[in-house]
Amino acid sequence: xxxxxxxxxxxxxxxxPEKGLMRWIRTTNHKDIGTLYLLFALVMLxxxxxxxxxIRAELFxxxxxxxxxxxxxxxxxxxxxxxxFGMIMPAFAGFANWMIPMMIGAPDMALPRMNNWSFxxxxxxxxxxxxxxxxxxxxxxxxxxxxxxxxxxxxxxxPFTIFSIHLLGISSIMASINIIVTIxxxxxxxxxxxxxxxxxWTWLVTAYLxxxxxxxxAGGVTMLLTxxxxxxxxxxxxxxxxxxLFQHIFWxxxxxxxxxxxxPAFGIVSQIIPTFSRKRLFGYDSMVYATASIxxxxxxxxxxxxxxxxxxxxxxxxxxxxxxxxxxxxxxKVFNWISTMWRxxxxxxxxxxxxxxxxxxxxxxxxxxxxxxIVPLDFQYHDTYFIVAHFHYVLVPGALFAAxxxxxxxxxxxxxxxxxxxxxxxxxxxxxxxxxxxFFPQHFLGLAGMPRRIPDYATQxxxxxLVSSIGAFxxxxxxxxxxWIVVQCARGGQKATSQVWDHPEGLEWTVPSPAPYHxxxxxPLVK
Amino acid sequence: xxxxxxxxxxxxxxxxxxxxxxxxxxxxxxxxxxxxxTVDITFWVTGIVFVAVNLFMAYAIIRFRHRQGQRAKYEPExxxxxxxxxxxxTIGVVAMLTPGLFVWADFxxxxxxxxxxxxxxxxxxxxxxxxxxDGVLGASSAKLTTPxxxxxxxxxxxxxxxxxxxxxxxxxxxxxxxxxxxxxSTDVLHNFTVPQFRVKMDLVPGMVTYVxxxxxxxxxxxxxxxxxCGLAHFAMRGKVIVDEPDAYAxxxxxxxxxxxxxxxxxxxxxxxxxxxxxxxxxxxxxxEGNVLLNAPALAGQPGWYIDRQxxxxxxxxxxxxxxxxxxPQMVGFASILDAAATRNLIAYLxxxxxxxxxxxxxxxxxxxARLYDTxxxxxxxxxxxxxxxxxxxxxxxxxxxxxxxLKYFKQxxxxxxxxxxxGAQMALLMGTLRDDRAIADVVAYINTxxxxxxxxxxxxxxx
Numbered sequence: 008x009x010x011x012x013x014x015x016x017x018x019x020x021x022x023x024p025e026k027g028l029m030r031w032i033r034t035t036n037h038k039d040i041g042t043l044y045l046l047f048a049l050v051m052l053x054x055x056x057x058x059x060x061x062i063r064a065e066l067f068x069x070x071x072x073x074x075x076x077x078x079x080x081x082x083x084x085x086x087x088x089x090x091x092f093g094m095i096m097p098a099f100a101g102f103a104n105w106m107i108p109m110m111i112g113a114p115d116m117a118l119p120r121m122n123n124w125s126f127x128x129x130x131x132x133x134x135x136x137x138x139x140x141x142x143x144x145x146x147x148x149x150x151x152x153x154x155x156x157x158x159x160x161x162x163x164x165x166p167f168t169i170f171s172i173h174l175l176g177i178s179s180i181m182a183s184i185n186i187i188v189t190i191x192x193x194x195x196x197x198x199x200x201x202x203x204x205x206x207x208w209t210w211l212v213t214a215y216l217x218x219x220x221x222x223x224x225a226g227g228v229t230m231l232l233t234x235x236x237x238x239x240x241x242x243x244x245x246x247x248x249x250x251x252l253f254q255h256i257f258w259x260x261x262x263x264x265x266x267x268x269x270x271p272a273f274g275i276v277s278q279i280i281p282t283f284s285r286k287r288l289f290g291y292d293s294m295v296y297a298t299a300s301i302x303x304x305x306x307x308x309x310x311x312x313x314x315x316x317x318x319x320x321x322x323x324x325x326x327x328x329x330x331x332x333x334x335x336x337x338x339x340k341v342f343n344w345i346s347t348m349w350r351x352x353x354x355x356x357x358x359x360x361x362x363x364x365x366x367x368x369x370x371x372x373x374x375x376x377x378x379x380x381i382v383p384l385d386f387q388y389h390d391t392y393f394i395v396a397h398f399h400y401v402l403v404p405g406a407l408f409a410a411x412x413x414x415x416x417x418x419x420x421x422x423x424x425x426x427x428x429x430x431x432x433x434x435x436x437x438x439x440x441x442x443x444x445x446f447f448p449q450h451f452l453g454l455a456g457m458p459r460r461i462p463d464y465a466t467q468x469x470x471x472x473l474v475s476s477i478g479a480f481x482x483x484x485x486x487x488x489x490x491w492i493v494v495q496c497a498r499g500g501q502k503a504t505s506q507v508w509d510h511p512e513g514l515e516w517t518v519p520s521p522a523p524y525h526x527x528x529x530x531p532l533v534k
Numbered sequence: 535x536x537x538x539x540x541x542x543x544x545x546x547x548x549x550x551x552x553x554x555x556x557x558x559x560x561x562x563x564x565x566x567x568x569x570x571x572t573v574d575i576t577f578w579v580t581g582i583v584f585v586a587v588n589l590f591m592a593y594a595i596i597r598f599r600h601r602q603g604q605r606a607k608y609e610p611e612x613x614x615x616x617x618x619x620x621x622x623x624t625i626g627v628v629a630m631l632t633p634g635l636f637v638w639a640d641f642x643x644x645x646x647x648x649x650x651x652x653x654x655x656x657x658x659x660x661x662x663x664x665x666x667x668d669g670v671l672g673a674s675s676a677k678l679t680t681p682x683x684x685x686x687x688x689x690x691x692x693x694x695x696x697x698x699x700x701x702x703x704x705x706x707x708x709x710x711x712x713x714x715x716x717x718x719s720t721d722v723l724h725n726f727t728v729p730q731f732r733v734k735m736d737l738v739p740g741m742v743t744y745v746x747x748x749x750x751x752x753x754x755x756x757x758x759x760x761x762x763c764g765l766a767h768f769a770m771r772g773k774v775i776v777d778e779p780d781a782y783a784x785x786x787x788x789x790x791x792x793x794x795x796x797x798x799x800x801x802x803x804x805x806x807x808x809x810x811x812x813x814x815x816x817x818x819x820x821x822e823g824n825v826l827l828n829a830p831a832l833a834g835q836p837g838w839y840i841d842r843q844x845x846x847x848x849x850x851x852x853x854x855x856x857x858x859x860x861x862p863q864m865v866g867f868a869s870i871l872d873a874a875a876t877r878n879l880i881a882y883l884x885x886x887x888x889x890x891x892x893x894x895x896x897x898x899x900x901x902x903a904r905l906y907d908t909x910x911x912x913x914x915x916x917x918x919x920x921x922x923x924x925x926x927x928x929x930x931x932x933x934x935x936x937x938x939x940l941k942y943f944k945q946x947x948x949x950x951x952x953x954x955x956x957g958a959q960m961a962l963l964m965g966t967l968r969d970d971r972a973i974a975d976v977v978a979y980i981n982t983x984x985x986x987x988x989x990x991x992x993x994x995x996x997x
Contacts, residue, residue, distance in 0.1 A: 071962075071963075071966060075765075075908045075965075076767075076768065076908060076966065077907055145907070154722075154762075156721065157722040157763060160764065243739075244738075244739040244740025244741075245740075249740060249741075250723060250738055250739055251741070284598075285600070286606035286607070286609070287608070287610045288610075289609065289610065289612075290616050291610065293616050316736045316738060317717075317735060323638075327638075331627045331630070331631050334623070335620060335627065338619070338623040339616070339619065339620055342619045345587065345591050345594065348595070349598065350598060351594075351606040351607075352598060352600045352601070352604045352605060353594075353595060353599050354599070354600040355537055355599075360537065363537060363595070366591065367588060367591070370584065370588075371584070374580035374583070374584055375580075377580060377627070377630060378573070378577075378580065380631075381572065381631060381634030381638075383569055383637040384569070384573055386641075386732065386733060386734040386735075389725075389734055390725060390734075391760060455558075455559070456560060456727070456758065458759070459760075460767065461768035463769075
């Protein structure tokens, strides 16, 4: 596509950002809000990461060394809640805020005030969630899945946990509405749906998934709340309820949630690979259809998280089949990314390294996912460290690597400066080495039968736990390098051109770097 | 370039590792060898695709790296290729799924001659029920659960009278005989896993789930709970012992039937008082304990706990370890008490007053309160003891005694006997008390317990 009109009216416009702190509190600008989301996610990455290090420190050796078992369970629970709701989802919401208007030639998000609110709910909800750790009885300790009846054996923090999940959900739903309205109503003339960048497409599907899934979670945790405080028995067998009902509700949310996390990552990788292959994304149409069918299928596979709860046989068969089915569109995506590189002209700047790292390691997580989709085999893997290895491969070198790659890819556009390429490569290689040291041995632990969520383990598991813990600390410290690179890039460095890379495709590369406070006040014409 | 080299090395390395690595499933001990075959098939299918995709990517990275003036080929799509790849993927997926379906068909078809054993999980231990001579398990209900009837077996149901109840964490199974395990939970979700058997199923309150298998090797294997069930989840480990059929039959014949446990003569506190004369010399006329003679308080302690500890002394689970100075004194006394005498003795102890002992340990009670969070799960927030979690009463027990026993657990004097499951759990949890200071603190906090509502409620419920 090419752009007929360039919009630089902002250079003459006196209307700029407010000065001082109030700019960030009152802002309705999509770029400011995007920055806030990204910074919040970065802070939470370290908060959740610190909890992961508590877990790995405890598991460094058999026996109980540092924390008591109850606090350990609080750490595993909070680590997951913070990383899922406080880190990875806000990070992708930050990318969406920054990039979607610029990619579709819109001046801002469709609902700017709501945009402000959906961000500012997050710090309060996150703080409330963290505060439960200081309450009598401590934070939630039943795993992030909050399975009753165990989750009902909770301390005073329980209603606060539920309420913060409500708030986080409201924030996500509002952000999703905003994104859908923006994409459907504010595209520049000529930007048809089938011309939109893949990142926009993946977010459109993700936003619908969020609107479908988050209210279900809100309903489920509300039922927990009434079971605990208002005498209902939704999930209590003694009162005629069924604990498995909660699992169905939770995973009806939880499986779409998996794709809510990974689809924007797919989108970012689909932007990065064509740019550094100097070639258009291979099979754009099939990528769009694959994204849409993943979105649809993600709603009918939830019970594969529950193969061992004694479901009816027909149910197990159905969910085994649909789960295998979802591998097909995912494989289409992987093939198309590799085909994009085929006969391209490849260079390997840091974003491309992260994208290739994503391809390699996400596919490992994908393959182990296929293995556990088969019901009798899941009886081997379920709730062992094999599962922990599987979903961390999808989430860390998968989703997180895509987010880091995206950050390097667009940092010059955001700050107007190039980041330090050498340090960026160091960051990639350190992260890759340590993340594999961290998670690959967990496959072996799982095959040998080590259960997840235990602070102490039988001595035959010692060696690989030790390796895994070393990997965890290495990976954690490697991320400090990322913070340094971002700070350095924001403060100065080599000036970035408006294209930044070698003739990348997309409207965001037609505006100057750093992107002016207001872009596309006059819509560009896309041919 | 270096990226491509790394990719190739990783692929080759992981293939070599796969074949050389000793890290694989534990050796199988059941009939589910087909399960392993299916796992192998999935490793082959995914492994081949993994190698192919990544080597292709490495080749593309070497072959098409950017050179000055080089242009990428314009190739936005290739419908034919895309269809082929989709079809091949689908075939690969079907190839993986099909063997799984066959295993699964076997897994859900329980043999008609399978023996039945019931497994009950609760925070944080296992118990087991065998159907007895009639081969049928009696009806049971959570409402009927009491300290004397932990399975809640319906006393009115004739089929339940000969059921054999085993509560010491050990499941015994005969070799080469198919068995269907019915799984129940009385509190939260648990999970029954024996890695060597390749079976796993959740225990869900309000539901009866099952697995079936045929043990093919004799030996002792660990039962793991693989569903988070609270703070001692990691310590919820049981044992399954696979015996030759004869040895199994001998063992089963020695176990008591449900009717046997229920039809004991009513306990007689007067007869108990006579037996207690021997105990009174050390434990005090009113069971109040005596620090100078190293005898703990018995009054107020729940009967089920006294019963178990007397049995432990008799069986050598307690009082036989090196380093235990005072325990051996109890062994002789415990062995003169048979089941009926024990019941009478306990009935007498229930009639005694329950005074607060003097305090001798000084520690920081507020620091101890935080440490006690871990203990409260089993022993109760008021130290009142909870029989369903096998946690004895701690309040009013005497701080000097608590301190000594905690140190014993820490030093491995108690909780090391392979049959002493509850002791082993305590030993595992002692990691939460780092040193003598922490032990003193938690004991100082326990000194403040024993007058809350939980204690009052427990007082009426104790046996």
